[in-house]
Every structure is written in structure tokens, then in C-alpha cells.
Amino acid sequence: MPFVNIRITNEGATAEQKQELIQGVTDLLQRVLNKNPATTFVIIDEVETDNWGIGGQNVTTLRQRAAAAKS
Amino acid sequence: MPFVNIRITNEGATAEQKQELIQGVTDLLQRVLNKNPATTFVIIDEVETDNWGIGGQNVTTLRQRAAAAKS
Amino acid sequence: MPFVNIRITNEGATAEQKQELIQGVTDLLQRVLNKNPATTFVIIDEVETDNWGIGGQNVTTLRQRAAAAKS
Amino acid sequence: MPFVNIRITNEGATAEQKQELIQGVTDLLQRVLNKNPATTFVIIDEVETDNWGIGGQNVTTLRQRAAAAKS
Amino acid sequence: MPFVNIRITNEGATAEQKQELIQGVTDLLQRVLNKNPATTFVIIDEVETDNWGIGGQNVTTLRQRAAAAKS
Amino acid sequence: MPFVNIRITNEGATAEQKQELIQGVTDLLQRVLNKNPATTFVIIDEVETDNWGIGGQNVTTLRQRAAAAKS
Numbered sequence: 001m002p003f004v005n006i007r008i009t010n011e012g013a014t015a016e017q018k019q020e021l022i023q024g025v026t027d028l029l030q031r032v033l034n035k036n037p038a039t040t041f042v043i044i045d046e047v048e049t050d051n052w053g054i055g056g057q058n059v060t061t062l063r064q065r066a067a068a069a070k071s
Numbered sequence: 072m073p074f075v076n077i078r079i080t081n082e083g084a085t086a087e088q089k090q091e092l093i094q095g096v097t098d099l100l101q102r103v104l105n106k107n108p109a110t111t112f113v114i115i116d117e118v119e120t121d122n123w124g125i126g127g128q129n130v131t132t133l134r135q136r137a138a139a140a141k142s
Numbered sequence: 143m144p145f146v147n148i149r150i151t152n153e154g155a156t157a158e159q160k161q162e163l164i165q166g167v168t169d170l171l172q173r174v175l176n177k178n179p180a181t182t183f184v185i186i187d188e189v190e191t192d193n194w195g196i197g198g199q200n201v202t203t204l205r206q207r208a209a210a211a212k213s
Numbered sequence: 214m215p216f217v218n219i220r221i222t223n224e225g226a227t228a229e230q231k232q233e234l235i236q237g238v239t240d241l242l243q244r245v246l247n248k249n250p251a252t253t254f255v256i257i258d259e260v261e262t263d264n265w266g267i268g269g270q271n272v273t274t275l276r277q278r279a280a281a282a283k284s
Numbered sequence: 285m286p287f288v289n290i291r292i293t294n295e296g297a298t299a300e301q302k303q304e305l306i307q308g309v310t311d312l313l314q315r316v317l318n319k320n321p322a323t324t325f326v327i328i329d330e331v332e333t334d335n336w337g338i339g340g341q342n343v344t345t346l347r348q349r350a351a352a353a354k355s
Numbered sequence: 356m357p358f359v360n361i362r363i364t365n366e367g368a369t370a371e372q373k374q375e376l377i378q379g380v381t382d383l384l385q386r387v388l389n390k391n392p393a394t395t396f397v398i399i400d401e402v403e404t405d406n407w408g409i410g411g412q413n414v415t416t417l418r419q420r421a422a423a424a425k426s
Binding site: 157160161164165168169179180181182183184185186187188 | 291331334335336337338339340341342344345
Binding site for chain 4: 007047050051052053054055056057058060061
């Protein structure tokens with residue numbers, strides 16, 4: 001009866017992609033630990049880029065810098 | 072000083088119902104463990120049905136199948 | 143299919159008390175939101191008092207101060 | 214490689230303030246535990262006041278009472 | 285830069301199995317959403333069976349019932 | 356009434372260091388958002404290095420590689 005929480009930035013993942021994550025992680029738990037899919041929960045949280053930081057910097061700014069570096 | 076996080080699908084719980092959950096779980100912790108309500112926190116997260124999976128399938132699809140089975 | 147995470151300090155809750163919490167919060171979700179108990183998950187985390195802070199102070203110290211104030 | 218989740222009520226924190234939290238907590242972990250900022254993640258969740266309870270009461274109501282008491 | 289939290293009951297998963305989960309979910313996020321493995325975090329929490337409930341009943345009891353039903 | 360969850364690997368943080376984190380993050384929330392310390396909760400989770408992955412690899416192995424590279 002595993003519980004999985006996946007947190008990603010809110011940058012356009014489609015319902016199909018999120019369904020792939022749900023199916024994929026449920027399969028993984030069945031394959032590795034023989035966990036029953038019927039009682040495997042997966043919750044995906046999509047987080048605004050202003051609200052996610054890495055290296056002390058929010059992702060909004062990191063994305064802008066990456067875009068500027070490419071242009 | 073308990074902390075409780077309740078996660079439900081985003082399917083129309085009213086402010087009154089959410090208040091009942093907050094009050095109910097706070098009372099429960101006081102009754103069972105003598106926890107002080109003044110320092111009991113409750114946070115309710117409402118999750119989109121596309122973002123919640125069970126049995127490898129998102130809840131949006133599960134709800135559609137259940138509705139189809141009824142009709 | 144709710145998911146509930148209850149966090150309390152690690153101060154001697156018994157298996158019976160934890161079972162009361164599990165049953166109580168599952169009943170609450172059924173009563174208030176008509177949630178199916180069969181797919182209601184509850185996880186209780188017991189946290190060391192050194193690892194829980196309130197008012198900028200860990201609970202170990204808060205408990206010692208409260209005990210000293212009583213004696 | 215710390216992971217920090219900050220939960221606050223959704224009451225108008227600006228992107229600049231959230232960036233200050235991200236930077237501040239990342240600095241704190243480097244200063245106290247010598248954690249590498251490059252692998253420090255911070256996620257801020259902003260929670261509706263209807264969905265946050267303290268003392269068995271949602272914050273929407275607590276704010277209204279505080280406002281009424283002032284007027 | 286995804287963050288994944290996998291919660292399972294504490295029933296003997298080996299370090300090798302946990303490594304398979306870490307690798308598997310990291311690969312999944314790269315395959316489905318093109319997420320960079322270098323900034324994908326996975327944390328596995330192993331929860332005592334007394335502290336996990338489903339259907340209003342802790343897993344310790346559910347396991348005992350299942351074992352009794354088999355014998 | 357913020358809630359902060361700090362997750363670090365279980366590699367010997369002392370009670371004093373954890374107290375510094377609790378105090379530091381509580382001060383940060385007061386300074387940046389004027390949050391009341393009396394209702395600021397901080398929980399620190401210390402996670403086994405086998406149970407934390409980054410780049411698809413558990414931290415136990417990452418630490419061994421780093422140690423080998425130094426010797």
C-alpha cells in the first residue's frame with residue numbers, strides 16, 4: 001500500500017504525461033517490491049516556478065537565465 | 072502540537088465541510104492523546120483528479136468509468 | 143480516496159491510541175465527505191522532540207521548562 | 214542535499230519575499246550544517262485560509278475575528 | 285528538478301531494492317518529462333505497520349488477519 | 356502560522372545544530388513575512404542515506420565514491 005508524492009514545477013505537463021507517471025511508478029513498485037497496484041496511491045503536485053528554489057534561487061529566474069544564455 | 076495534513080481530491084468540498092474536518096481531527100487528537108487544540112495545525116490539500124492515481128489510473132478516468140457503468 | 147498524515151511528537155503513544163487515531167480520522171472523512179474507508183490511507187509520523195520546534199525552540203527544551211515550572 | 218518545504222497561508226506573499234525565504238533557508242543550511250546550496254531544494258506551498266486550521270478553527274474565520282476585534 | 289517521496293511500510297525492503305526504486309523513478313521522470321536526473325531527488329520513508337492505516341485498520345492487524353486466513 | 360519541514364540526511368547533526376535550524380528558520384519567517392514565532396512549527400526529518408537518492412543513485416554510494424576519490 002505505497003504512497004508516492006511526485007512534485008514537479010508547473011510547466012505544462014499534460015494529463016497524458018501525468019497518467020504515464022502514475023502508471024509508471026505504480027508498475028515500478030509492483031515489479032521491485034511486489035506491491036499491490038490496487039492500493040498504490042500517487043499524488044502529483046505542480047509547483048509554481050516562483051515557489052521552487054534550487055541553489056538559493058527560484059526557478060523562474062533560473063529559466064530566464066538559461067533562456068538568455070541560449071539567445 | 073500535532074500537525075495533520077489531509078489530502079482529498081478537488082471535487083467540491085465546501086468551506087463548511089472543510090471546517091468540520093479541521094474541528095473533527097483537532098477534537099480527535101485532544102480526546103485520544105490529550106493534545107492541546109491551540110497548537111494543533113490542520114492543512115487540507117485539494118488535488119486535481121488528473122493528479123491523483125490509484126491502481127495505476129488517474130481519478131478523472133476512474134470517475135468517468137464509474138459514471139459510465141451507472142448509466 | 144483521502145490520504146491523511148498525522149505528525150505527533152514521539153512521546154509514548156501506544157499502538158491502541160494510534161489505532162484510535164486511524165479509525166477516528168477514517169470515520170470522520172466518511173461522515174463529512176462520504177469518503178470510502180477502503181481507500182482511505184492514514185500515516186502517523188512520530189517525531190523526536192529534538193526535531194520539532196515551536197516558537198523557535200525545540201520541544202525537548204519546552205518540556206524541560208514546563209517540568210521545571212511545575213516543580 | 215537538503216529538502217525544505219515551507220507552508221504559509223495564501224495571503225499575498227510577493228515573489229520577492231518568497232525569493233528571500235528561498236535564499237535565507239538555503240544560506241541557513243549552509244551556515245549551520247555546511248550543506249551545498251547547489252543541491253538544496255526549497256518548495257513553498259501557499260494554502261487557502263479555508264484549508265488551514267489552528268485551534269480547531271479555519272484561518273479565514275480567525276482573520277475575521279481579529280479584524281472585528283480591532284474595529 | 286523533481287522531488288519524489290515514496291512511502292512504504294517497514295517490512296524488509298533491502299538497500300538494493302530501494303536503489304532500484306530510486307533509479308527507476310528517476311528514469312521515469314527523465315523519459316516522460318525530460319527531467320534532468322542530476323537534480324531529481326527521491327526520498328523513501330519506511331513506516332511502521334502500527335503507524336499506517338487503511339480502511340480504518342492498522343497494517344499490523346491487516347497482516348495478522350491475512351496470515352490467519354492463509355493458515 | 357507557518358509550517359516548515361526540513362529534510363536532511365541522517366549524518367550526525369547535533370541537537371544544537373538542529374536547534375539553530377529551528378531558530379533560524381523561525382526568525383527568517385518573522386523577518387520576511389512578519390509571521391508570529393509562537394505559531395511557527397518546524398519539523399526536521401533525518402533520512403537514512405540508503406533512502407535518499409539524487410541523480411538516480413543513493414547517497415550511501417555517493418558518499419563512498421566521494422571518499423574513494425579523495426584517497
